Amino acid sequence: MRLESSPELEAFRRKVRAFVAEHAPGVKEHSGVRAPEAALMPAIREWTAKLYTAGFLGIDWPVEYGGRPDAHPLEPSVVAEEIARARTWPPVGAASLASAALIEFGTDGQRAHFLPRIRSCTDVWCQLFSEPEAGSDLAALRTRAVREGEGDDAVFVVDGQKVWTTNGQHADMGYLLARTDADVPRHKGITAFALDMRSPGVDVRPLREITGTTDFNEVFLDGVRIPAANVIGRVDDGWRVAMSSLGRERSGVAARGAELSAVLDDLVRLAEETPIGGRPALDDSATRQAIGELAARVQVNAAMIGLAQSRMLHGTQQPADALMGKIFFSELNHDLADLGLRLQGTDGLLTEADPEVPAEGWWQDAHLYSRAYTIAGGANEVLRTQVAERGLGLPRESR
Structure with a gap:
C-alpha cells in the first residue's frame, strides 16, 4: 500500500482548496451530519450548484451529464476532505446516493430528468430507508407499496413510516425503499423509488434531538401514489439497488x-x-x-x-x-x-x-x-x- 499522493492529485487539491475558500457559504456551527436552518438553504443550493459546475461534484458521472472519465478516482475524496477541512457545508441530502442508483439502474428518461436537477440543486434528495423497527436491520422494513393499474397509468400506492430522515424537511425528492412482495425472503421483494416529497400523503415531522437542533425527521406515508415510471431498477430488486449505491459512496x-x-x-x-x-x-x-x-x-x-x-x-x-x-x-x-x-x-x-x-x-x-x-x-x-x-x-x- 502506497499512501503518498501524486503531483497531479495535489495540484487538484490546491485548486479545490482555493475554490472552497472563495465560494463556500460560511463555517458550520456544529459538528457531524447536520441539517441547516431553512434560511441557509438558498446559499447551500447555490454553493452545491457551483461545485457541480466547477467539476468538483459528479466527477464519476457519465460524460453526457458532466462527468470526467480522465479524472483520478480519488478526486471525489479530495473534494470531500477539503470541504471538511474548511469546516463548511457539504452538499446536504442524499443526492450522491440517489445519483449512484440512477446512473447504474435508472432508465435513460430518469437520468435525463433527475441528474441535471441534481447538478443545479433544483432537487435536494433525502434517504427514506430506515424505519422504527428497521434501522441496523434494514431488510426488516415494513413500508408497503402496492401496484395499481398497468401500462403508462400504473402507480404504486405506498403506506408506512420512515424515521431518522436527515434533511427531510428540506427535501424535494426522496430515495425510497418499500416492500412490494411480502411472500419472498426479506432481502427480496423490496423496490426502490424516486418519490416527490410534495406528493399528497407525505407528512414530514421534524424530530427535536438532545442537541436542541432538528436534523432528523420522521416521515409518514399515507396512500402516497408514485408513478410506476419512478421505480429505480426492477420491481422487487431494490435491495441490490440500495446496496450498490451505498457501496459507491x-x-x-x-x-x-x-x-x-x-x-x-x-x-x-x-x-x-x-x-x-x-x-x-x-x-x-x-x-x-x-x-x-x-x-x-x-x-x-x-x-x-x-x-x-x-x-x-x-x-x-x-x-x-x-x-x-x-x-x-x-x-x-x-x-x-x-x-x-x-x-x-x-x-x-x-x-x-x-x-x-x-x-x-x-x-x-x-x-x-x-x-x-x-x-x-x-x-x-x-x-x-x-x-x-x-x-x-x-x-x-x-x-
Whole structure:
C-alpha cells in the first residue's frame, strides 16, 4: 500500500482548496451530519450548484451529464476532505446516493430528468430507508407499496413510516425503499423509488434531538401514489439497488479523516487555553498523555482510510473494511469530544445557551451528537457481529 499522493492529485487539491475558500457559504456551527436552518438553504443550493459546475461534484458521472472519465478516482475524496477541512457545508441530502442508483439502474428518461436537477440543486434528495423497527436491520422494513393499474397509468400506492430522515424537511425528492412482495425472503421483494416529497400523503415531522437542533425527521406515508415510471431498477430488486449505491459512496470516509484532524487541532488549542491549577492544561502530563493517545488514533484512522482507498483503487476491497472504519471513526470521534468536555471541568456542565460556555458550546454539542455516529449506518454492536461473520469467517450468530 502506497499512501503518498501524486503531483497531479495535489495540484487538484490546491485548486479545490482555493475554490472552497472563495465560494463556500460560511463555517458550520456544529459538528457531524447536520441539517441547516431553512434560511441557509438558498446559499447551500447555490454553493452545491457551483461545485457541480466547477467539476468538483459528479466527477464519476457519465460524460453526457458532466462527468470526467480522465479524472483520478480519488478526486471525489479530495473534494470531500477539503470541504471538511474548511469546516463548511457539504452538499446536504442524499443526492450522491440517489445519483449512484440512477446512473447504474435508472432508465435513460430518469437520468435525463433527475441528474441535471441534481447538478443545479433544483432537487435536494433525502434517504427514506430506515424505519422504527428497521434501522441496523434494514431488510426488516415494513413500508408497503402496492401496484395499481398497468401500462403508462400504473402507480404504486405506498403506506408506512420512515424515521431518522436527515434533511427531510428540506427535501424535494426522496430515495425510497418499500416492500412490494411480502411472500419472498426479506432481502427480496423490496423496490426502490424516486418519490416527490410534495406528493399528497407525505407528512414530514421534524424530530427535536438532545442537541436542541432538528436534523432528523420522521416521515409518514399515507396512500402516497408514485408513478410506476419512478421505480429505480426492477420491481422487487431494490435491495441490490440500495446496496450498490451505498457501496459507491466512498468520499464521506475521506471527509471523516479531515474532520477528526480538525477536531484534534481544536482539542490541543483548548488544552492550551484552559487553566488547570493556574497553568495551561497542556502543561499537565496526564492531559498530554490523553491527547497523545487520541492523536495516535487519529493517525491510525488516516491509515485505515488510506488502506481502504488503496484497496478500492486496486479492486481488492474486503467485506469488513468499511465496517471497521466506521466503528473506529465513530468511537474515536466520541472520545475526542469527551476529552474536550472533561478539560472544561465544571464548565463542561454548561450548555450552548450559557454566556460563559467555552468555544460557544461547540464541545457540548459535539459530545451530545457523537453518539449518533455510533448508531447511524448501523449500530456498532451490530457491525461488530458483521465484522466477525463477514470479515473473520466466524460462525453466524443464531437469529
